[in-house]
Amino acid sequence: MEELIQxxxxxxxxxxxxxxxxxxxxxxxxxxxxRDIFGLVGESGSGxxxxxxxxxHLIDSTSGSIFYKGKDITKIKKLEKNLRRNxxxxxxxxxxxxxxxxxxxxxxxxxxxxxxxxxxEGELVTKIEQFLNLVGMGEEHLYRYPHELSGGxxxxxxxxxxxxxxxxxxxxxxxxxxLDVSVxxxxxxxxxxxxxxxxxxxxxxTHDLYLARIITEKIAIMYLGKIMEYGDxxxxxxxxxxxxxxxxxxxxxxxxxxxxxxxxxxxxEIPSPFDPPLGCRFHTRxxxxxxxxxxxxxxxLKEVEEKHFVSCHLYD
Amino acid sequence: xxxxxxxxIKDLRVNFYTYRGVVKALNGVNLKxxxGEFFGLVGETGCGxxxxxxxVLNLVQNPGKIExxxxxxxxxxxxxxxxxxxxEKIRGKEITMIMQYPIAALNPVINNGDQIAEALIANxxxxxxxxxxxTIELLKEVNIPQPEKIARQFPHQLSGGMAQRVMIAxxxxxxxxxxxxxxxxxxxxxxxxxxxxxxxxxxxxKHRATVLLITHDLSVVxxxxxxxxVMYAGDMVEIGTVDQIINNPQHPYTKGLIKAIxxxxxxxxxxxxxxxxxxxxxxxxxRFHPRCDYTKPICKKEKPQVLQVEKEHVxxxxxxxxxxxxxxxxxxxxxxxxxxxxxTDSA
Numbered sequence: 257m258e259e260l261i262q263x264x265x266x267x268x269x270x271x272x273x274x275x276x277x278x279x280x281x282x283x284x285x286x287x288x289x290x291r292d293i294f295g296l297v298g299e300s301g302s303g304x305x306x307x308x309x310x311x312x313h314l315i316d317s318t319s320g321s322i323f324y325k326g327k328d329i330t331k332i333k334k335l336e337k338n339l340r341r342n343x344x345x346x347x348x349x350x351x352x353x354x355x356x357x358x359x360x361x362x363x364x365x366x367x368x369x370x371x372x373x374x375x376x377e378g379e380l381v382t383k384i385e386q387f388l389n390l391v392g393m394g395e396e397h398l399y400r401y402p403h404e405l406s407g408g409x410x411x412x413x414x415x416x417x418x419x420x421x422x423x424x425x426x427x428x429x430x431x432x433x434x435l436d437v438s439v440x441x442x443x444x445x446x447x448x449x450x451x452x453x454x455x456x457x458x459x460x461x462t463h464d465l466y467l468a469r470i471i472t473e474k475i476a477i478m479y480l481g482k483i484m485e486y487g488d489x490x491x492x493x494x495x496x497x498x499x500x501x502x503x504x505x506x507x508x509x510x511x512x513x514x515x516x517x518x519x520x521x522x523x524x525e526i527p528s529p530f531d532p533p534l535g536c537r538f539h540t541r542x543x544x545x546x547x548x549x550x551x552x553x554x555x556x557l558k559e560v561e562e563k564h565f566v567s568c569h570l571y572d
Numbered sequence: 573x574x575x576x577x578x579x580x581i582k583d584l585r586v587n588f589y590t591y592r593g594v595v596k597a598l599n600g601v602n603l604k605x606x607x608g609e610f611f612g613l614v615g616e617t618g619c620g621x622x623x624x625x626x627x628v629l630n631l632v633q634n635p636g637k638i639e640x641x642x643x644x645x646x647x648x649x650x651x652x653x654x655x656x657x658x659x660e661k662i663r664g665k666e667i668t669m670i671m672q673y674p675i676a677a678l679n680p681v682i683n684n685g686d687q688i689a690e691a692l693i694a695n696x697x698x699x700x701x702x703x704x705x706x707t708i709e710l711l712k713e714v715n716i717p718q719p720e721k722i723a724r725q726f727p728h729q730l731s732g733g734m735a736q737r738v739m740i741a742x743x744x745x746x747x748x749x750x751x752x753x754x755x756x757x758x759x760x761x762x763x764x765x766x767x768x769x770x771x772x773x774x775x776x777x778k779h780r781a782t783v784l785l786i787t788h789d790l791s792v793v794x795x796x797x798x799x800x801x802v803m804y805a806g807d808m809v810e811i812g813t814v815d816q817i818i819n820n821p822q823h824p825y826t827k828g829l830i831k832a833i834x835x836x837x838x839x840x841x842x843x844x845x846x847x848x849x850x851x852x853x854x855x856x857x858x859r860f861h862p863r864c865d866y867t868k869p870i871c872k873k874e875k876p877q878v879l880q881v882e883k884e885h886v887x888x889x890x891x892x893x894x895x896x897x898x899x900x901x902x903x904x905x906x907x908x909x910x911x912x913x914x915x916t917d918s919a
Contacts, residue, residue, distance in 0.1 A: 299761035299762065299763060299764075300761055406847060408847065436616040436617050436788070436848070437616060437788065437829065437832050437833050438616060438828065438829070438832050438843060438844035438847075438848075439843075439847065440832070440834075440841070441832040441841035441842060441843035441844070442843040444841055445840075445841065445843060463761065463762070464834060465762070466834035466835055466836065466838065467834040469834070470834050470838060470839070470840060470841060503763065504762060504763060507762055507763060507765070507766035508762055508791070508836075509765075509789065509791035509792045509794065509795045509796075510791055510794065510795065510835065510836040511790065511791050511794045511818050511830070511835045511836060511837055512794075512818070512836060512837060513794075515836045516795070519766060519770070521763075521766050521767055521770055522763045522766075522767075524717075525731055525733055525734075525764060526761075
């Protein structure tokens, strides 16, 4: 399969006061193929959103490189219009991601105008109507304001806005976490349908493991700015190799009692990203810590099974 | 399960008088909670689960009004008590509540220790030094590391999980008989959620309290509760043991909900078509009928009665009535009488 985007040792340190940094993403390497639905999974503070935003050049990286179709986009100050059109994002909170004083028509249409994709006002309206229908909404919404819509409808608008530019690559940053479960199913099925229709590549950011299992084909599990485990979704779910993944899977609430395994309840909380633990990021909470090596040496990502990478000293 | 009924809600109706019209938030809710059990209340946003909880504490505030119904707590009707009586005897003593956002629920300008001590001084007639000592013990009990230090800190210095523990410590300090937990882990990460839930379970069995757990997450209920009530748009649509609800749901909404949530079972998500109705103009008859796949003419006209499926398992749906009538007419007769018998929803 053709590779669309490749990350090499990408880092993002946010400066904080003097000489202090939040190490949000700290050396992540991965590659995403065309037409993948790639999941970035992690708890809050794991760096998944920061990583997603760096992929489409919404924020600059501190070091490392991101190759988009072979071209390093970290070296460019301002993206060419064509690249920007190809990379879109749907944000988590549809209540704050739509301009409250603009009509739906202008929200969806502003991209078309910026990129000169339409010649006349009539063409603009036809195109917007076409996309409104595509996301399950009607022409009657054209001249409404975001406050007149429900959360699910707003998220549909955000999706239409991202897709109307005919992008190749869309980052979905927890697109359903602020919606109710019955609406969530609707939006996810819509996203799946649209991928088939437009040959899209998705990066799906979520903290919900079951959601990731349903929608993604590959996932990377993140913890404190690093990837702990990465590979095909099914193989990770069947056989989690990293102690963190294992613990995480054991504690997600399950409907069926027979599927419940012994819960591995992690002690403490995620350490502060200001000074993350040395060595393996997870050693302070790990139940399978081997010894000194975990505290001193940061384990590299290793291919333990076929296409299943783990960053843990257990597999040295 | 102890068979003693601790809390019984009968035909509770709550309306909110807004400028848009009257929001009929609760439409005759019936519920029994037995002593010592973990009862889960599940539903989507706006289905009335939190309103039910605030009604129990008599905290429904303007423009909301409790129109009808009874809330029997230890056989006494809370709705007949004066505000003073509730404040002195019930709220914060017999019934306490954990909120969804602990950091917002705690007072930002009083340190954590003093907040808990305050509750002890007010409710347990302790003097200051006793209260402080007990506070540290309580913080230890909820597994807070360095309790002395945390007691001196302020809520904003705590993480979500820690703040929720402080909240739990405070709520257990008065040894309540009923603890209402309103989405206690929604704002927390999975690994922290697991910590808090297991802590809550341990403490409850130790203190012999009863819990009403309100959540939108059916899996959380499946893991922690013994019985569940499923709510939809102000109606209680189904009540049963966890096993009955998860493995043998009768109401189409419950069935839909189970298929719509990402869980260990789902391979793909099945959506429930349509959206939650506006409760200013709720659908007539069964409030779920516009979204239901099995709607019949009667569903649009009458509110379905609450019917017994098995022991402990009741549902309010005409579909079940039909299938049951096929089986036998007398077998299940009249053991459980729901509040709104065949009443049309024209109020």
